[in-house]
Amino acid sequence: MAPPTEALTPERILEATEEVLRRHGVAKATVVDVARALGVSHGTVYRHFRTKAALREAVTKRWLDRTTAVLADVTSGSEEPAAKLRHWLAALFDAKRHKAGDDPELFDTYTVLTNENSAAVDAHIGDLTGQLTAILQEGVERGVFEVGDLAATARAVFESTAHFHDPVYAPQWSRPDAPAAFDAVTSLVLRGLTPR
């Protein structure tokens, strides 16, 4: 049997960290718990993540990156730009709603962690508005969007749809009128991008 450190990748440590967070909650989870779950010493974990704060930041980034990856697929797809933007916003809403609804305790844990790791959140928002900028640019090139400042408008699209991705609104996502509210805001935003 290979020694347990053999295949100890950062990804395996982060998987174990998420599992420990799920089980113990953010206040009680320790690096020792993570090491124990992996069958290694806590020193071994610290060789990959130099502090508990670095480990927490990395696991937060991994959680946010999962959503980014789903949306990157939409961004690089072949849909017509207006359909693609609607799809992108719906996929973001869907990803967040699932994270919140399928495992509420883990979602709450990550809400605490994102509040502690604003640099990871800012980078995540940068990734997402970068994707939005690419979609807007494509629409401008094809003549289906009319946009002054691409980056500022991408940010405005992101902020104007916050009701459907910012975790502070998570309690409203399961309301029966949430899909209609999403449609109303998305349609208003899309109309705002259409040339006249």
Place this chain on the structure above:
Amino acid sequence: MAPPTEALTPERILEATEEVLRRHGVAKATVVDVARALGVSHGTVYRHFRTKAALREAVTKRWLDRTTAVLADVTSGSEEPAAKLRHWLAALFDAKRHKAGDDPELFDTYTVLTNENSAAVDAHIGDLTGQLTAILQEGVERGVFEVGDLAATARAVFESTAHFHDPVYAPQWSRPDAPAAFDAVTSLVLRGLTPR
């Protein structure tokens, strides 16, 4: 000298309640403190507000109604509908930003109270989206807005501008780029209402 109960209106009690909240914070403020500030017995206060919860709800409503009144003046004004809508959104942002920036402790107190009094908040949102509906209707009548469902669109305008009125975003309102972000979202929304 008239006895202190002579002019004891609900408004005077609510003024004193706000002052007590400002001084003691929401956790420590009591009805006895309010009565003492007015020079009356707590029984006298209870004759106007039957429970401490009713008093807290009334003072929350009064705080929210101050913003509603400012916006009602904009709504009933004679500006052209697009200018009026921009003015209304700017006045809302301005009112919230001042409440948050001028007296942060009282703002935090009211944030706690609004979280406790969701019925008062829902009524407030109903008042504000009612004003938005009136402005949209005016724009449709004058042919400067194109709107399908007036009430749903009013709600969408309100939700899409949440970054600039929802207290959860208050920490961002003093950032140097906040006015530019507000302009970008407002312009996007206004374009979304313009007929093509």
